[in-house]
Each structure stands twice: as structure tokens, then as C-alpha cells.
Amino acid sequence: DAGVTQSPTHLIKTRGQQVTLRCSPKSGHDTVSWYQQALGQGPQFIFQYYEEEERQRGNFPDRFSGHQFPNYSSELNVNALLLGDSALYLCASSLRTGRVAFFGQGTRLTVV
Amino acid sequence: AQSVTQLGSHVSVSEGALVLLRCNYSSSVPPYLFWYVQYPNQGLQLLLKYTSAATLVKGINGFEAEFKKSETSFHLTKPSAHMSDAAEYFCAVVNSGGSNYKLTFGKGTLLTVNP
Numbered sequence: 001d002a003g004v005t006q007s008p009t010h011l012i013k014t015r016g017q018q019v020t021l022r023c024s025p026k027s028g029h030d031t032v033s034w035y036q037q038a039l040g041q042g043p044q045f046i047f048q049y050y051e052e053e054e055r056q057r058g059n060f061p062d063r064f065s066g067h068q069f070p071n072y073s074s075e076l077n078v079n080a081l082l083l084g085d086s087a088l089y090l091c092a093s094s095l096r097t098g099r100v101a102f103f104g105q106g107t108r109l110t111v112v
Numbered sequence: 113a114q115s116v117t118q119l120g121s122h123v124s125v126s127e128g129a130l131v132l133l134r135c136n137y138s139s140s141v142p143p144y145l146f147w148y149v150q151y152p153n154q155g156l157q158l159l160l161k162y163t164s165a166a167t168l169v170k171g172i173n174g175f176e177a178e179f180k181k182s183e184t185s186f187h188l189t190k191p192s193a194h195m196s197d198a199a200e201y202f203c204a205v206v207n208s209g210g211s212n213y214k215l216t217f218g219k220g221t222l223l224t225v226n227p
Contacts, residue, residue: 004155033213042116042202042217043156056213090155092215099144099206100163101215103156 002027004093004104012110013081021076021107025093031055032074033101034066035090043090049074050096081111114139114205118218126226131175131190133221135203138184145186146204146215147177156202162186164208173197198225 005024013019025032031050035043045058049068063079072093078085088108092101119134137143144163148156160171167179173196177188186203203218 006155031213033215035215040220042204042219043215045214045216048213056211058214092156099208099213100146100158100161102158103148105155108153 004091004102006091006104006107008107009105010108010110012112014112015081015083017081018077018079019081019109021089021109022073023076023091023093023104024073026102029093029095029102030072031094031096032068032072033092033094034074034076035092036060037088037090037106039087046076083111085109086111114143114207114216116203116205116216116218118203118221120221121219122222122224124224124226125193127195128192131188131193131197131223133188133201133223135186135188135218136184137186137203137205139205139207141210142208143205144208145179146206147171147175147186147188148202148204150200150202150220159188159201193225195225195227198223
């Protein structure tokens, strides 16, 4: 049973660029959430997607956007990258109730 | 609003000793509570969860936690630490119902196990 998979595992981008991160949910799950984990901190909720729509959003600027596809996979897009966007980005999947989340290995984004 | 406080950013124990990681939460509605473990350069692995059934929950790798509503606590314990338990541990809370699906995490506790 495949768990949550994320790609790429590492990424280096320059300030001002745009980035797309990808996530495939655990088999049987239809809901995907994204979290940002800065160094030495706990994860912070970015948003959650269900039925291809953003169901809930955390306190992140509009530069952060996402998408969910009919196969439930998801993308996180970040525009106009800032140095402060450097972090581990975690994808979590769950059933539609959205309460019990299983996480992927994360994508380490470094902005230089 | 929800919040999680993990007391002690760093806990150090000897191999074979009791592990106790503390978590207190604040929630205006009945919560679900979780403990996750994170090994270096990896994602989060679910250790155990409280979802309003038994208040004493058992998880993987010999860990367990007890939900105490009166104390708003969900402390994580393991009777005997193993070297492989060295990692960062996160406590998290989410609403058990309604339209708020956001997991709120504590800042984490780094567990060191000494030989």
C-alpha cells in the first residue's frame, strides 16, 4: 500500500522564481493538505483540498496556491519566492472528514 | 482557536529509562489529538491518535498516551527508551467536527537517548 508520495525531494530556487511541488495521496484517500515547516518549528497549515476545491486556508499569502486533480493528487505553487519561503513542505492525505492525516516525506525547498 | 504547548524543547533520557513527553492543548470544541515522530530529514510519521474512543491509546513502537480532559493534557510515554527512539516528536490537535480541518502543531520536543 503506497503511502503519501511527494516530488521532488529537494529543490533550490532563486528569489523571485516560481515553484511547483507535487503530492500523491495515500491509496483510498481523497483529501490533501499542505503544511510548511520552517527549521526548528512545527508544521504550519497552508490549505486543504477536497473535491478539487480549496476547502480551508491557513494564514498564508496569495503567492501560495494549489490545485487538486480528479485522481486526488495535488500541486502546491509558490510565486515570487522569498528567502523566507525556504522550508520543508509537507503534504498530508486523509479521508474526506479530514481529521486523521498521514504525511509524506516532504520537499525541502531552499531559496537563494 | 486551538493551540498546543509542548513542555520541554529537548528531553534527554538514558537507554532503558522511562520516556515522558508533555503536551497540553487548548480547544474550544472537542478535540482529536495526535503524536507524530520526525526523524532527521524525513516527514512526519503518525505514532498514535485519540479520536474520542478510549482515553488511553496505544501506538507504534511501544508508545502510549492518555487523554485527560480535566488537565487538557495528552502526554506521550514509553516505559523503556531505545536508541532508535531518538527523534523529534510533535503533538497536534484538530477539531473533531465542524468545518475546521486544520491540524495545529506544537513546536516539538527533541528526544535524545543516551547509551
